[in-house]
Amino acid sequence: MKPVPLVLLITSVLLTTHVPLSTCRPRDLSLINNQLDDVLLNRAGEDAMSYLLQYLLRNLGAQKAGGVLHLPHFPTPQLRSPHEDNSLEELTEFSKRNDDPPISIDLTFHLLRNMIEMARIENQREQAGLNRKYLDEVGK
Amino acid sequence: MSGTSRAQLCFLLLSVTALRGHARFLDIQDNEISPEGLLSLLSSELKRELPEEFVYRRALRCLDMVAVEGQFTFTAERPQLNCAVFFIGEPSDIISIEYDSVNIDCRGGDFVKVFDGWVMKGEKFPSTQDHPLPLYERYSDYCETGVTRPVVRSSQNVAMLFFRLHQSGSSFTVTFRKLINPFPCNVVSQTPEGSFTMIIPQQHRNCSFSIIYPVEIQIGELSLGQHNDLKRSILGCAGSGDFVELLGGNGMDTSKMFPMADLCYSFNGPAQMKVGCDNTVVRMVSSGKFVNRVSFQYRLLGHQELQQMKGNSVEDVCLRA
Numbered sequence: 001m002k003p004v005p006l007v008l009l010i011t012s013v014l015l016t017t018h019v020p021l022s023t024c025r026p027r028d029l030s031l032i033n034n035q036l037d038d039v040l041l042n043r044a045g046e047d048a049m050s051y052l053l054q055y056l057l058r059n060l061g062a063q064k065a066g067g068v069l070h071l072p073h074f075p076t077p078q079l080r081s082p083h084e085d086n087s088l089e090e091l092t093e094f095s096k097r098n099d100d101p102p103i104s105i106d107l108t109f110h111l112l113r114n115m116i117e118m119a120r121i122e123n124q125r126e127q128a129g130l131n132r133k134y135l136d137e138v139g140k
Numbered sequence: 141m142s143g144t145s146r147a148q149l150c151f152l153l154l155s156v157t158a159l160r161g162h163a164r165f166l167d168i169q170d171n172e173i174s175p176e177g178l179l180s181l182l183s184s185e186l187k188r189e190l191p192e193e194f195v196y197r198r199a200l201r202c203l204d205m206v207a208v209e210g211q212f213t214f215t216a217e218r219p220q221l222n223c224a225v226f227f228i229g230e231p232s233d234i235i236s237i238e239y240d241s242v243n244i245d246c247r248g249g250d251f252v253k254v255f256d257g258w259v260m261k262g263e264k265f266p267s268t269q270d271h272p273l274p275l276y277e278r279y280s281d282y283c284e285t286g287v288t289r290p291v292v293r294s295s296q297n298v299a300m301l302f303f304r305l306h307q308s309g310s311s312f313t314v315t316f317r318k319l320i321n322p323f324p325c326n327v328v329s330q331t332p333e334g335s336f337t338m339i340i341p342q343q344h345r346n347c348s349f350s351i352i353y354p355v356e357i358q359i360g361e362l363s364l365g366q367h368n369d370l371k372r373s374i375l376g377c378a379g380s381g382d383f384v385e386l387l388g389g390n391g392m393d394t395s396k397m398f399p400m401a402d403l404c405y406s407f408n409g410p411a412q413m414k415v416g417c418d419n420t421v422v423r424m425v426s427s428g429k430f431v432n433r434v435s436f437q438y439r440l441l442g443h444q445e446l447q448q449m450k451g452n453s454v455e456d457v458c459l460r461a
Contacts, residue, residue, distance in 0.1 A: 006148075012152075013151070013152055104260070104262045105259070105261075107260055109352055109390075112205075115205035116228060116330055118205065119205040119206055120331075122207065122208050126208045126210075
């Protein structure tokens, strides 16, 4: 086999396989949609504690709510001054990378199970709605 | 056609088929193909897999659990310093989290981090022994790598998002997707009842199936290695590189749980065990020499059964708070 056609072949193959991938991007980002679920989103506040307390008061009764709920100890936020030198920033970045971040949610298994159950219900409801929409599209 | 030119043609065709294709679809309304629809084929913008109106969207809460694919936004109305969102999929899914738009103040101490696994009370699932990556690589910080690498994938069916936003008005949007995992290794079960077959195809790794309920496990079939080695069963599980263990405990970390049973050799036919702990784990250790497979079912233990177990046993291995 002559070398020149072989080189041409390899070059054409390498060039054609070098197609850049374009990333998928959504057309627009509408942040809130109108399909708000009343059960999940009718809350007084979005704070984790108020949500948990409301849930516990409703389901377990006021006596048990205090015992079951473990209040996590939040670390105090660090206030950074605007004129911070680079070395300190680099040190904090480095420590952030190498240490465990001091965040861990103090949930009981009971709360975790209930959260999973609610998420499953949401998933099943959404899947049922999607199935209905697909069948409607196909039926047209 | 001569042999060599046929070979070259086949090679060329193979290389061309290795190019990845992107799916596009025309939005046809009222059974008419509009000029915009045709032109959209030529535009470089690619549509998402689902059309816009089919994407599920909702707002995130500071403490949340998500099991449905879609686009989720968190907007801080006041400073939120310790928030976590748990993601969970089916056992054969892995989780993909994509940052769509993030408006936070990284230098001001805000962060959005994805963790490959779940953390609860300081305990991590999968444990460091069961996860392929070292611990610091399981955290993915938006402020460090979010712009260059906007899509983060988990190694199992669970993942978490930790975030801290100091200013009201900060927000971020993530898209949560579930991708198929052909050989699921570490799994958290969404339900207290179900069945699963775990296969480790000649890989040197440890896999855990975690059921966060007290359950009765029925192992239907266990296949460890290609042949039953008598020498191995005499030594017990400690000498064997391939075995299955049942663990029970009250935390997420499988390395801190108590072994309830060890299974070192293959068998057919149901063997059942009741584990009255908050977390029940079926863990398979594989040396990599064989294809190991275990099939099991599990069902929730009723309250009466748990009381009976408490009455029967002398010591309570799973201590309750």
